[in-house]
Amino acid sequence: MCTSITLKTKNNQHLLARTMDFSFELEPEMAMMPRHYPMNFHFMEQPLADHYAILGLSKKLNTHFMADGVNEKGLSGATLYFEDYAHYISQDDIDENKIQLGPIEFLMYVLATCETIENIIELEKNVQIVDLFVDFIQRTPPLHWVFVDQSGRSIIIEPRTDGLRIFENNLGILANSPDYEWHLTNIRNYINLSQSSYGPKTIYGQEFKPFGQGSGTFGLPGDLTPPSRFVRALYSKLSTKLPDNPTDLVIAASHVLNSVDIPKGSVVTQRGTLDYTQYTSYLSLSDLAYYYRLYNSFEIVKCTFDYDRIDEDEIILY
Incomplete structure (x- = not known):
C-alpha cells in the first residue's frame, strides 16, 4: 500500500512525493550512491560501476535498494505495490538480447542510467522484468x-x-491495485466533488x-483502500493552491499526503502485521533534494547530493 503524487510551483518547479506504506519493518537509511559505487543486479555478471549518482532512503538486503x-x-521515481496485477517474465523465458532486471531492481537501474522520461521509454524497449524472489518478504514483490x-x-x-x-x-496520482486504467474509470464516480x-x-x-x-466534498471516500486513496489524493491535489517555491511545495505535498496517511493499527494484514505509513518522501527536482x-x-529532513564525494565508489550513509 502506497500513494504517490506529483506537484509543481507557480513557476513550474516539480516534485514527486509518496507515502511508503508497508507491513514489513524497513528501518531505512538515508544514502547517496556515488557515480562509481558498484551497483549489483542479479542477472548481470558484472556490477554497474559507472552511472548517475542517486539519493534516497535505502534498505540493506544483499545489497542496498531504494524504493524511491x-x-x-x-529524474525521480518511486516503486509502489501492485498486488494481483503485476506479471513478470519467467526465468525460463529470458530473451538474452535484452536487459534482465528483478522487480526491485528496475527503479535503481532506471535512475542509474536515465536522464529523462524519453530515455526511460527507449530503455523499456530493451528490458525484461523477470520474476525474482526476495528473501526479506518471502515472495516476488508485485510492483509498478x-x-x-x-x-x-x-x-x-x-x-x-x-x-x-x-x-x-x-493526473499525477498513483496508488496500488487495480490497474491504472481502472482507477481512471473509477474517477467518473466522483466528478461531482467540488471545493x-x-x-x-x-x-x-x-x-x-x-x-x-x-x-461539496460529500461522497469523498474516507477508507484506506487503494481506490479510495487514489480519489482522495486527486481531490486534495486539485484543491491545493500552487506554491511559490520548493520549500512551500514540500509543505503543500505533505498536506496532500496527510489525507492518505495510514496510522499504526488502522490496517492489519492477514499475517497479523501492521501495514502503516513508515515514511513519506518528497523528491524535489528543482533543487535536487530528497526530503x-x-x-x-x-x-521533515532535507538531504542533498554531496558533490565533494559524488565520484567515490562506496555508498555514503547520511
Whole structure:
C-alpha cells in the first residue's frame, strides 16, 4: 500500500512525493550512491560501476535498494505495490538480447542510467522484468512504478500479461491495485466533488442549508483502500493552491499526503502485521533534494547530493 503524487510551483518547479506504506519493518537509511559505487543486479555478471549518482532512503538486503529516489540529472521515481496485477517474465523465458532486471531492481537501474522520461521509454524497449524472489518478504514483490523528470513529464509503468505498459501520468496520482486504467474509470464516480459548498435549497417551501462548509466534498471516500486513496489524493491535489517555491511545495505535498496517511493499527494484514505509513518522501527536482519524514517524527529532513564525494565508489550513509 502506497500513494504517490506529483506537484509543481507557480513557476513550474516539480516534485514527486509518496507515502511508503508497508507491513514489513524497513528501518531505512538515508544514502547517496556515488557515480562509481558498484551497483549489483542479479542477472548481470558484472556490477554497474559507472552511472548517475542517486539519493534516497535505502534498505540493506544483499545489497542496498531504494524504493524511491532522485538522481543527479533530476529524474525521480518511486516503486509502489501492485498486488494481483503485476506479471513478470519467467526465468525460463529470458530473451538474452535484452536487459534482465528483478522487480526491485528496475527503479535503481532506471535512475542509474536515465536522464529523462524519453530515455526511460527507449530503455523499456530493451528490458525484461523477470520474476525474482526476495528473501526479506518471502515472495516476488508485485510492483509498478512512477517516474518524473525535470520538465514535469511523468509516466507510470505497469508489468502486465502483455508486457510493460506505459501510461502518461497526466493526473499525477498513483496508488496500488487495480490497474491504472481502472482507477481512471473509477474517477467518473466522483466528478461531482467540488471545493465549493452547496447553497441552501428549498423543498416544498422549506429551506434546507448544509451543515457548515465542505458540503461539496460529500461522497469523498474516507477508507484506506487503494481506490479510495487514489480519489482522495486527486481531490486534495486539485484543491491545493500552487506554491511559490520548493520549500512551500514540500509543505503543500505533505498536506496532500496527510489525507492518505495510514496510522499504526488502522490496517492489519492477514499475517497479523501492521501495514502503516513508515515514511513519506518528497523528491524535489528543482533543487535536487530528497526530503523525508519518518513515522515517529513530524520533522521533515532535507538531504542533498554531496558533490565533494559524488565520484567515490562506496555508498555514503547520511
